[in-house]
Amino acid sequence: MSEIRRILVIHVTRIGDTLLATPALRAIAAAHPQAEITCLAHPKRAEVLHHLPFLARVGSINKQRALWCGHLPGRHYDLAFVFGYDKPLVTYALRVARRVVAFRQNEPALDQRLDPCVEPPPPGRHGAAALLALPEAIGIQPVGMRLSYRVTDAEAHWASDFLAARLSADAVPLIGLQVASFPTKAWRDWPIENFIALCQRILAAWPQSHFLIFGGSREHERTGTLKKRLGAHATLLAGQLRLRQTAALMSRLDLYIGVDTGPTHIMGCFDIPLIALYHCQSPSRRFAPLEHPLLHAIDHPRPEAECSFATPMAEISVERVWQEVGLALAGSSHV
Numbered sequence: 291m292s293e294i295r296r297i298l299v300i301h302v303t304r305i306g307d308t309l310l311a312t313p314a315l316r317a318i319a320a321a322h323p324q325a326e327i328t329c330l331a332h333p334k335r336a337e338v339l340h341h342l343p344f345l346a347r348v349g350s351i352n353k354q355r356a357l358w359c360g361h362l363p364g365r366h367y368d369l370a371f372v373f374g375y376d377k378p379l380v381t382y383a384l385r386v387a388r389r390v391v392a393f394r395q396n397e398p399a400l401d402q403r404l405d406p407c408v409e410p411p412p413p414g415r416h417g418a419a420a421l422l423a424l425p426e427a428i429g430i431q432p433v434g435m436r437l438s439y440r441v442t443d444a445e446a447h448w449a450s451d452f453l454a455a456r457l458s459a460d461a462v463p464l465i466g467l468q469v470a471s472f473p474t475k476a477w478r479d480w481p482i483e484n485f486i487a488l489c490q491r492i493l494a495a496w497p498q499s500h501f502l503i504f505g506g507s508r509e510h511e512r513t514g515t516l517k518k519r520l521g522a523h524a525t526l527l528a529g530q531l532r533l534r535q536t537a538a539l540m541s542r543l544d545l546y547i548g549v550d551t552g553p554t555h556i557m558g559c560f561d562i563p564l565i566a567l568y569h570c571q572s573p574s575r576r577f578a579p580l581e582h583p584l585l586h587a588i589d590h591p592r593p594e595a596e597c598s599f600a601t602p603m604a605e606i607s608v609e610r611v612w613q614e615v616g617l618a619l620a621g622s623s624h625v
């Protein structure tokens with residue numbers, strides 16, 4: 291293993307799935323401490339990997355760019371791992387690395403060039419464990435399943451100043467809300483009326499509570515409705531911040547409540563109480579942050595066998611989430 295000096299990892303996907311690869315990245319780094327690891331990710335998601343101590347370089351790539359890259363002679367990397375099933379990314383890795391580990395692409399001419407060609411993991415395996423199948427295929431063992439994200443000192447100072455300028459010192463507990471997933475996964479979304487009812491219960495118990503409403507610009511109707519109902523007790527941030535600014539503010543929360551989506555995976559990296567709601571088509575056993583000491587995962591009450599994408603998230607009751615809020619805040623020093 292001493293001859294492996296440069297390692298390439300390619301993982302082009304959404305925010306949550308990008309973070310689910312961090313246990314695999316950390317395992318690769320632990321197995322090859324002398325190697326410089328470059329990770330190429332989606333151009334709009336790569337920044338979630340910035341500043342991780344086990345990565346020497348983070349860059350971006352996509353299928354279109356991969357078609358035109360890596361055609362100069364020579365292999366720049368000793369070893370490469372390609373997550374996913376995009377042929378252009380695999381063929382790019384084969385051009386630039388001496389050895390490529392990837393999942394079976396179901397194209398014999400391509401699969402026979404992989405070393406090894408790894409069978410896709412079974413559908414029920416946890417997302418992070420599924421990605422670990424690639425390093426495990428060459429004998430690399432996990433060194434923990436916790437997701438990784440690093441807020442820099444500068445980002446932490448920015449977050450402190452941002453909150454100090456907008457909130458009073460007694461606005462506690464500070465609670466983050468992520469009310470929507472992305473449009474193609476809207477079946478994961480808990481009704482906005484339920485979020486409103488839950489927040490009203492929280493305010494009745496902790497009148498000084500303040501809510502930071504996260505999200506993107508596409509769910510402005512839902513987040514705007516929530517802000518209107520909560521009034522001065524909420525700050526609407528949806529669509530107004532860069533990704534790493536959002537993460538820096540999340541690291542300052544006393545509690546986070548959200549549906550299963552990228553920001554919830556970011557929260558899985560912080561030792562902060564986290565309440566995450568899971569649809570029965572994507573249960574917590576497959577997607578919840580692992581080894582999180584303060585996770586309160588709430589699964590849909592229906593078993594997967596009786597579940598479809600049309601099964602409403604409203605079947606998770608406000609009372610059920612309210613119970614977890616009490617448990618999550620019970621040990622908080624800020625309440």
